[in-house]
Amino acid sequence: MIFRYLVLDILKILQKERTISSPYHLLKGKRSGQTIQDVGIFRLHPYFGILPKLSRNKYDEEIQNLVEQHFIHITKKSFQLTEKGLRFLRQHEPLPLNGWQYRGNEHIFFSRLSLIVQSLSHAREEVMSFNPIQKDESVQQWVRSFLIKNHYKSGLLAHNLYDEMLQSLGRAKISEQAKEIVVKRLTGIRMPGFTWEQISRELEMPELDVQIMYVACLHQWLNEILVGKGQYPYLFEMAQDIRVEVPLTESAYHTVLLFRQGYSIEQISRIRKLKKSTIEDHLVELAINDPSFPIERFIKREDIEQVLKAVQHYQSKKLKFLHEALPHLSYFQLRLALVRGETVCN
Amino acid sequence: MQLEQLLQKHFGYPSFRPGQKEVIEQLLNGRDTIALLPTGMGKSLCYQLPAYILNKPVLIISPLLSLMQDQVDQMKQFGEKRAVALNSFLNRQQKQHVMNSLHNFRFIFISPEMLVQPQVKNRLNQLELALIVVDEAHCISQWGFDFRPDYLKIGDVLKENRPPVLALSATATEKVLEDIRRFLKMKEPFEYIHSVDRPNIRYGKKIFPSKEEKTQWLLNHVSHTQGPGIIYTRSRKRTDEIASLLLELGLSASSYHGGKDAEDRQFIQQQFIEGALDWIVATNAFGMGVHKADVRQIIHDTMPSNVADYMQEVGRAGRDGKDAVAILLYSDGDEEVVRFIAGEDLPNEAQMELYDEYVRRNIHPKEMMHNGLISETSFRVLHYWMGLYPKEQVKSIFRQMVMEKYRSINDMLSIIKSEGCIREQLVHYFGQKLERKPEHCCEHCGIDYGEFLLPRTETHLKKKTFTWQIRLRQILLGTD
Numbered sequence: 150m151i152f153r154y155l156v157l158d159i160l161k162i163l164q165k166e167r168t169i170s171s172p173y174h175l176l177k178g179k180r181s182g183q184t185i186q187d188v189g190i191f192r193l194h195p196y197f198g199i200l201p202k203l204s205r206n207k208y209d210e211e212i213q214n215l216v217e218q219h220f221i222h223i224t225k226k227s228f229q230l231t232e233k234g235l236r237f238l239r240q241h242e243p244l245p246l247n248g249w250q251y252r253g254n255e256h257i258f259f260s261r262l263s264l265i266v267q268s269l270s271h272a273r274e275e276v277m278s279f280n281p282i283q284k285d286e287s288v289q290q291w292v293r294s295f296l297i298k299n300h301y302k303s304g305l306l307a308h309n310l311y312d313e314m315l316q317s318l319g320r321a322k323i324s325e326q327a328k329e330i331v332v333k334r335l336t337g338i339r340m341p342g343f344t345w346e347q348i349s350r351e352l353e354m355p356e357l358d359v360q361i362m363y364v365a366c367l368h369q370w371l372n373e374i375l376v377g378k379g380q381y382p383y384l385f386e387m388a389q390d391i392r393v394e395v396p397l398t399e400s401a402y403h404t405v406l407l408f409r410q411g412y413s414i415e416q417i418s419r420i421r422k423l424k425k426s427t428i429e430d431h432l433v434e435l436a437i438n439d440p441s442f443p444i445e446r447f448i449k450r451e452d453i454e455q456v457l458k459a460v461q462h463y464q465s466k467k468l469k470f471l472h473e474a475l476p477h478l479s480y481f482q483l484r485l486a487l488v489r490g491e492t493v494c495n
Numbered sequence: 496m497q498l499e500q501l502l503q504k505h506f507g508y509p510s511f512r513p514g515q516k517e518v519i520e521q522l523l524n525g526r527d528t529i530a531l532l533p534t535g536m537g538k539s540l541c542y543q544l545p546a547y548i549l550n551k552p553v554l555i556i557s558p559l560l561s562l563m564q565d566q567v568d569q570m571k572q573f574g575e576k577r578a579v580a581l582n583s584f585l586n587r588q589q590k591q592h593v594m595n596s597l598h599n600f601r602f603i604f605i606s607p608e609m610l611v612q613p614q615v616k617n618r619l620n621q622l623e624l625a626l627i628v629v630d631e632a633h634c635i636s637q638w639g640f641d642f643r644p645d646y647l648k649i650g651d652v653l654k655e656n657r658p659p660v661l662a663l664s665a666t667a668t669e670k671v672l673e674d675i676r677r678f679l680k681m682k683e684p685f686e687y688i689h690s691v692d693r694p695n696i697r698y699g700k701k702i703f704p705s706k707e708e709k710t711q712w713l714l715n716h717v718s719h720t721q722g723p724g725i726i727y728t729r730s731r732k733r734t735d736e737i738a739s740l741l742l743e744l745g746l747s748a749s750s751y752h753g754g755k756d757a758e759d760r761q762f763i764q765q766q767f768i769e770g771a772l773d774w775i776v777a778t779n780a781f782g783m784g785v786h787k788a789d790v791r792q793i794i795h796d797t798m799p800s801n802v803a804d805y806m807q808e809v810g811r812a813g814r815d816g817k818d819a820v821a822i823l824l825y826s827d828g829d830e831e832v833v834r835f836i837a838g839e840d841l842p843n844e845a846q847m848e849l850y851d852e853y854v855r856r857n858i859h860p861k862e863m864m865h866n867g868l869i870s871e872t873s874f875r876v877l878h879y880w881m882g883l884y885p886k887e888q889v890k891s892i893f894r895q896m897v898m899e900k901y902r903s904i905n906d907m908l909s910i911i912k913s914e915g916c917i918r919e920q921l922v923h924y925f926g927q928k929l930e931r932k933p934e935h936c937c938e939h940c941g942i943d944y945g946e947f948l949l950p951r952t953e954t955h956l957k958k959k960t961f962t963w964q965i966r967l968r969q970i971l972l973g974t975d
Contacts, residue, residue, distance in 0.1 A: 332963035337970030341765035
């Protein structure tokens, strides 16, 4: 049900505008210009990269079900929700996800935490050798230095960490069930964790739904840890470099550095030996992420207003329509107006 | 000092286990040695003690990166800090650091691909080594079930004036032994071959006219007898299928295969080892590195593809020395599936043509793998042989390999179809003689299963569901 809600909610936002594959790329967190722009244009930040391992088959199966059960119907170039689909959305609560900011890094946070918890659990009984739950060498090294730095042998660390976890997870704004799931994925001495399948059978919920709740819970928990950092020093340390503060792709980042030094698009394109349109993609990406981006340098205020009016009038954000209606504006200008126009005019 | 005293001094054990002393004596005399010892019989002591006695570094060549790391970790846990693994996991800086201080280590584990790097080779040649150990030596033979082309290069690295070589393995047929001697350039090696027989394991066998009847028997058997046990299947799908059926019957079971999440696989292992899970339904991905002494039953849902695999999987039962039962299930036509899978692992002729074409068009053949045209394992093998011989010759090599695999399948099949003693045939397969038949030896000699398998006691484990707060406290603080 949760996966269905997610897919339908994205479909509702993108209906008549995009192809049926767009939600798939969004959930997988595809780093293409189109997907990243859609995040900005349609405000899809919560859902970006929530299910990086989602298989195309699984997604197609869900779409098939939605069509067969008349939640959506596919049109020639796009698709549309039916009344039944809209009703379904109204009857369900959205999950508090934050995909854009965490970008899958929530899993790094959890691997650190779970290995620390497993180590402390064994250290309590002076068992110094066990099969580590995390095999990734970089996670193991991180945890090793964390434990040594924080004098794990004293036993105090386990108590303090327990207090921090109890408090912060307690305050995280998400259901108790989601918290149960996260804690069931931890493992300790004589207390093995539970597999997705086992949790799914116990809660009588599909595995994919269990995993989405788990991700949502990690996001909310991380929010609490990062906001109340003074209160949770150990967890805050584990959450280092987890949130993406300037969430740009690597290449866009290099473009932005040059842009901020005052180079023009043409100059950057020459320096970086990249096509002009690629540089424009990067600047759109920056505009999505940085509220202080000087959009007026590229498009006049009146033009922005015109674009917004056209969106109202045609009830569409399709670039092709808008370009036909406002032929004097380039695709680049249109995209900037769509991404940031409202903030400039209001 | 006597060897026993040295053993006591360095390891605190009063006496050797079978074979260890013989092997160590020969090595100390400077003789090349092959030791075939079953898993869990203290293979590593055969090179550890000489390392302390000779007080020079020992080089251990090991095929599996994860296994290598395990061995180093284990040594460190037992207080031996002078152990290191030289493999591709190290970054350049770490590698350089290890290389510079190589003489300070007592145990140097290395992967074969690392061994042939000129820089590494030169550095190793400067060291005065006590021993060169080749672990899992059967990997050197293409007739072995676990052939690693990289292993063939080990022979090239061994210089004329070298310390004794110790080749270790759990099982090897005479053919594989021949390859070990030849490729490792061993000089009249001493061979210690421990019997592959495990007297406390009873070999059962059940033949069914159809797959459905087999499944029915399996479900019934597992519902009425006590575990812990492992059910081996040939496919992920079948693994999930049987596990769900068992779960529906209220049994404590889980499937295990390479398609599962890494954390999930760890949880299942841990649950099984700690007794929270009675049955594991697994592909052959399960077993390596799982140490559980009290496995009472091993059931093969279908025939294994060769006798060596079968012995290795069956060998996971009864490590505690107490009685255990292995039952092989067979229904007509099972060999067809096994034959089909056997062919799938090896590169086919179309892939060989493609490889050739890539080379002609100046594209790195690795791209075949990236384009999803060949699996990683197949590519590794293909790449090795295509680097050595022209295409037509490689084709005939692979044809021969496929034939060999089919022959191994037939060997297994003929043991299944035969009416003779199973134990005797298994032992003969490895060129050994069976010293003594235990009572309740095998299906044909007669087993009274009731003697060995306890009826399943309905464990009415009340499923305590804790709140997350309580679970967290139990894990971290251990109190209720």
